[in-house]
Amino acid sequence: MNNYIAVDIGASSGRLMLGQLSGNKIRIKELHRFDNGFKFENGHDRWQIDHLIDEIIIGLEKAKQKYNIQDAYLGIDTWAVDYVLIDQAGDKLDDPISYRDSRTKDTVAKLTRKYSKEYIYKKTGIQFLDFNTLYQLFEEDKTNLKKAKSIIMIPDYIGYRLTGKAVTEVTNASTTQMLNLREGLFDSELLSEVNVTSEMFPPLVDAGTKLGSIKEDITSKHDIPNCQVITVATHDTASAVVGTPASGENNWAFLSSGTWSLIGRELNVPENGSMAFNENYTNEWGAYGTYRFLKNIMGMWIVQRIKHEYQDRFGFAEMAKLASEVKPFQQYIDLNDERFINPKSMIHELQCYCKETNQIIPETIGELVSAIYCNLSLMYARELEKLEEITHKPIHTLNIVGGGSNVSYLNQLTSNLANVNIAAGPSEATALGNLVVQMITENDIDDLAEAREIISQSFDIGFFQPQPLSQKNPLTDYKKFLKENTNEEN
Ligand code: LFR
Numbered sequence: 001m002n003n004y005i006a007v008d009i010g011a012s013s014g015r016l017m018l019g020q021l022s023g024n025k026i027r028i029k030e031l032h033r034f035d036n037g038f039k040f041e042n043g044h045d046r047w048q049i050d051h052l053i054d055e056i057i058i059g060l061e062k063a064k065q066k067y068n069i070q071d072a073y074l075g076i077d078t079w080a081v082d083y084v085l086i087d088q089a090g091d092k093l094d095d096p097i098s099y100r101d102s103r104t105k106d107t108v109a110k111l112t113r114k115y116s117k118e119y120i121y122k123k124t125g126i127q128f129l130d131f132n133t134l135y136q137l138f139e140e141d142k143t144n145l146k147k148a149k150s151i152i153m154i155p156d157y158i159g160y161r162l163t164g165k166a167v168t169e170v171t172n173a174s175t176t177q178m179l180n181l182r183e184g185l186f187d188s189e190l191l192s193e194v195n196v197t198s199e200m201f202p203p204l205v206d207a208g209t210k211l212g213s214i215k216e217d218i219t220s221k222h223d224i225p226n227c228q229v230i231t232v233a234t235h236d237t238a239s240a241v242v243g244t245p246a247s248g249e250n251n252w253a254f255l256s257s258g259t260w261s262l263i264g265r266e267l268n269v270p271e272n273g274s275m276a277f278n279e280n281y282t283n284e285w286g287a288y289g290t291y292r293f294l295k296n297i298m299g300m301w302i303v304q305r306i307k308h309e310y311q312d313r314f315g316f317a318e319m320a321k322l323a324s325e326v327k328p329f330q331q332y333i334d335l336n337d338e339r340f341i342n343p344k345s346m347i348h349e350l351q352c353y354c355k356e357t358n359q360i361i362p363e364t365i366g367e368l369v370s371a372i373y374c375n376l377s378l379m380y381a382r383e384l385e386k387l388e389e390i391t392h393k394p395i396h397t398l399n400i401v402g403g404g405s406n407v408s409y410l411n412q413l414t415s416n417l418a419n420v421n422i423a424a425g426p427s428e429a430t431a432l433g434n435l436v437v438q439m440i441t442e443n444d445i446d447d448l449a450e451a452r453e454i455i456s457q458s459f460d461i462g463f464f465q466p467q468p469l470s471q472k473n474p475l476t477d478y479k480k481f482l483k484e485n486t487n488e489e490n
């Protein structure tokens with residue numbers, strides 16, 4: 001039986017998961033878990049990338065010493081858009097800056113003075129987020145950029161540190177907003193706008209490409225399994241969508257619910273028409289020729305920050321319970337307002353927002369979390385309507401995966417407001433998506449459809465059906481609120 005290991009690192013934690021296929025069931029086991037986060041250093045919020053590499057090696061040592069794994073395949077996925085600049089000697093110039101750093105606050109406006117948003121969207125099909133790599137490179141330190149020989153995206157950089165081989169995997173590369181949808185390559189016009197060339201990026205590869213074995217200078221110093229690294233869908237959201245156990249007709253939508261809430265549909269042909277542009281929907285490239293047509297919603301990040309501000313005195317389950325005891329829908333909040341990207345205090349920011357918009361101020365932890373879950377469910381319901389409209393296809397089921405799929409209270413609210421069936425789980429869809437791409441590459445699984453079937457048979461899925469609302473659906477008032485309180489046209 002082959003051993004597959006997924007290295008899955010999100011903005012707040014990372015883990016190594018072992019996956020084994022027996023018959024038509026996948027079994028997974030967590031081998032190692034560690035914290036992740038950025039620190040303010042040298043003028044910016046930076047990821048501690050060496051710490052991540054060290055933790056991966058500790059996880060691999062455990063795999064061999066504690067779990068007796070001698071040989072394994074290994075895939076790596078992380079969050080998107082961030083990159084490492086590499087010098088002439090092949091070493092990193094600095095620790096990578098986090099997408100939550102404030103350096104790109106006004107960059108979209110600066111860059112779109114020369115090329116209009118419509119023009120960039122037609123080329124790339126990618127949503128305008130302040131932190132896309134395009135804007136980060138625009139604000140990159142010019143001396144550093146001059147010294148840089150190459151630019152490697154975070155998960156590919158980890159693969160490079162482990163194997164010495166560098167690639168640019170496309171599911172993640174598409175989030176740079178620098179790939180040309182039609183040509184399938186980096187767009188030279190956009191690259192020259194940010195003073196880089198396509199030669200600075202290692203070769204583009206698809207998910208499911210073999211990378212190589214772990215370098216000798218690592219294997220000689222550490223007692224780890226003999227690993228073959230496979231480049232999976234290295235963007236965590238791409239892996240999460242691969243690991244979503246949807247089946248049949250494309251009448252489903254996905255919600256990958258982690259630090260971010262990524263809500264969308266899987267498409268075979270990108271949708272970059274004017275409606276998608278106006279609604280700022282993205283066409284991120286997926287594994288096996290698919291597209292993730294989605295929108296980013298500020299997800300569990302807000303709850304994670306609240307939890308942290310309460311010194312982790314409450315667990316997520318307890319927070320959801322306290323929220324469910326509070327009268328719902330007491331305030332409307334545009335959770336995608338950029339003030340919530342990285343405020344000093346999330347609680348203070350939320351309270352200020354409610355005060356400024358003359359609404360009831362949430363005070364207790366239950367009230368705060370209720371405000372977040374109610375508004376998340378409103379945002380999900382609103383986007384599901386838009387998704388149906390733009391893609392001209394009804395949505396029968398919303399598949400929620402990731403850690404947030406465990407929050408039954410939020411699942412039920414969403415089902416009620418959007419009048420949609422919900423299938424919740426698995427919470428480890430990202431690691432599973434990572435694992436099954438490795439299994440497909442090694443011919444243990446035939447294709448994506450079979451992989452999803454296996455996942456759906458291997459894990460418990462929670463089902464939620466819409467229940468009648470005890471009050472008028474707040475969605476109409478929420479939309480009105482957004483119209484009056486944001487710059488959005490709709
Ligand atoms: C989720 C995610 C999103 C991306 C954001 C920043 O972890 O990868 O898909 O928009 O993080 O990279």
